[in-house]
Amino acid sequence: MTTGAPIPPSSASGSPSGRPRRSRLLRFLPLGVAAWLVLEVWLLTVVAGAASGFAVLLLLVGGFVLGAVVIKRAGRRAFRALSETLQQQQSGALPEGRANSEGNGLMMLGGLLLMLPGLISDALGLLLLVPPVQKALGRYAERTFERKVREASGSFGSAFQQARIHRPDGKVVQGEVIREDAPRDREGNQGSRPPLTG
Numbered sequence: 372m373t374t375g376a377p378i379p380p381s382s383a384s385g386s387p388s389g390r391p392r393r394s395r396l397l398r399f400l401p402l403g404v405a406a407w408l409v410l411e412v413w414l415l416t417v418v419a420g421a422a423s424g425f426a427v428l429l430l431l432v433g434g435f436v437l438g439a440v441v442i443k444r445a446g447r448r449a450f451r452a453l454s455e456t457l458q459q460q461q462s463g464a465l466p467e468g469r470a471n472s473e474g475n476g477l478m479m480l481g482g483l484l485l486m487l488p489g490l491i492s493d494a495l496g497l498l499l500l501v502p503p504v505q506k507a508l509g510r511y512a513e514r515t516f517e518r519k520v521r522e523a524s525g526s527f528g529s530a531f532q533q534a535r536i537h538r539p540d541g542k543v544v545q546g547e548v549i550r551e552d553a554p555r556d557r558e559g560n561q562g563s564r565p566p567l568t569g
Contacts, residue, residue: 411489418490434493438485441500445478474505 419427452475481499484492498504 407491411491414490415488430490430493431488434485434488434496438482438487438496441482441485441496442479445475445482448478449475474502474509477505477508 415427418430477499481496484496484499487493487496499508
């Protein structure tokens with residue numbers, strides 16, 4: 372005897388065929404990465420044809436060095452903010468929100484993009500170093516994260532409500548499984564079995 376409603380196979384896996392559905396981002400990500408790499412190589416050959424191969428080499432080395440400096444600086448800022456927060460917590464004071472602490476992750480991402488060889492990644496990395504862009508992207512990421520958390524908690528809450536509908540008091544009911552193919556005694560009664568304990 373079961374106490375819950377059976378889950379249909381189409382809703383359990385996300386698709387009628389039983390396989391979980393892939394999101395559009397995961398479906399087109401390899402194609403996007405391949406197109407980005409082809410475009411980066413094409414742009415580097417165009418710059419090498421217009422200037423020289425030595426200019427492209429200097430551009431790539433300069434981007435790598437600048438990216439390393441940016442990542443090092445952002446790492447120091449993040450470590451300094453973490454140590455100040457820990458000192459404030461040890462002293463019993465509430466940690467204060469720092470104005471530029473949210474930009475450390477975007478600065479590190481910008482430095483990483485600068486370190487990658489390519490002109491498009493360098494342009495995106497330089498764009499991430501601009502403070503208004505960092506603030507706008509930080510606000511967008513925060514709103515997106517809060518929305519995803521609300522959606523996840525909403526789906527969890529509805530699943531919890533469905534479970535509470537079946538058992539409103541939340542108690543576990545002890546039961547006994549009765550099988551029709553169990554051996555019977557001479558009077559036709561099934562043999563006694565100990566109850567299941569949960």
